[in-house]
Amino acid sequence: MPEGHKTHRLAIDHCALFRGYRVRVSSPQGRFSSDAQKVDRQVVAKVVAAGKHLFYEFENDLLVHVHLGRYGSFRLGPVPSPPPRGLVRMRIASENVTLDLNGPTQCRVIDAVDRDQVLARLGPDPLAGGSATDVWRNIAASKQPIGALLLDQAVIAGIGNIFRAEALFEIAMNPEIRGCDLDRKSFDRLWRVLVRMLRTGVKHDQIIAVTAKEAGKPLEKLDKHQRLRIYGKTTCPRCDGPIAVVKVAARKLYVCKFCQA
Ligand SMILES: [Zn+2]
The missing domain is CATH 3.20.190.10 (MutM-like, N-terminal)
Incomplete structure (x- = not known):
């Protein structure tokens, strides 16, 4: 989707x-x-x-x-x-x-x-001027895990399954953490990553999780398999451990249980 x-x-x-x-x-x-x-x-x-x-x-x-x-x-x-x-x-x-x-x-x-x-019925959309504070309010008030909240369009609009997996992995966040247990600083890191990935996605018309520095080449030159770090992958790029596939909010979530403990 x-x-x-x-x-x-x-x-x-x-x-x-x-x-x-x-x-x-x-x-x-x-x-x-x-x-x-x-x-x-x-x-x-x-x-x-x-x-x-x-x-x-x-x-x-x-x-x-x-x-x-x-x-x-x-x-x-x-x-x-x-x-x-x-x-x-x-x-x-x-x-x-x-x-x-x-x-x-x-x-x-x-x-x-x-x-x-x-x-x-929609939560704030980071690409349409939605504010971090409004999304934070929605998340901090919920007992749902962050992995489910990110897909809830009433909490934050526009995030799908790939952004969810890639953003949580980048900041090494456990998808099972409940919204109400998250601290503002961690949320702010998550927000910054989501905004960057969304904007990069608009610019390049595809989801790119890696940075140009990390890839060692301009983002427009990346091959299909080089754009993401964890979604659809089997081995963690950080620890070389296996990537697990768990169901959160009825959708497959790719997660490294070591890095995102
Ligand atoms: Zn790992």
Whole structure:
């Protein structure tokens, strides 16, 4: 599932492509057709990300709300628009480019009130100006383990399974520590790592946990297997011990039980 860096990157890219353009919005698959009519031939005002949610705002004050979920994906194409590939839920076409959306969990037209309801259920998003103090308040009030809290979108928005594993490993934090048992200093270290990884993710359009110094080369030159330290790996890069896979919040968490004791 795309994590927060991906939705923010998509918002930046789609904003650059469509902002200020009067677009055609349709649903080749048909499932989004009646909603598409509400924003068809309208001008795109902006595209905004919040956590794992995307909002395409139109000048008639309606918005398209997209959550990619596990299977959603976008595809860019030329104009005139090519024949749809697979089940294209939504197609947005300007005079320059065609954007197809397949397989999202959510794709609907809403108004600002609905949008605010979605935002009210989300915790602070570090990439959208969310504050460390607000996230700290959520975490310190909880008896849940930090490994579960990081995936709870109401606690902090935009963190997924890879960021969770990589950030906890970087600061050698045991994922089982309860939020209420965490001290502020440790939380601040975690926050700094998450913010750095999220921003790097937006910049490079992929999750990169290692630093350029540690990798010995620029981040854009890293091979796929060099970007992460622990997620999907079997051997700990620090102690050479085995990496354990445990279930925390119903998702696989990669952890070194020696380094993160
Ligand atoms: Zn280790």
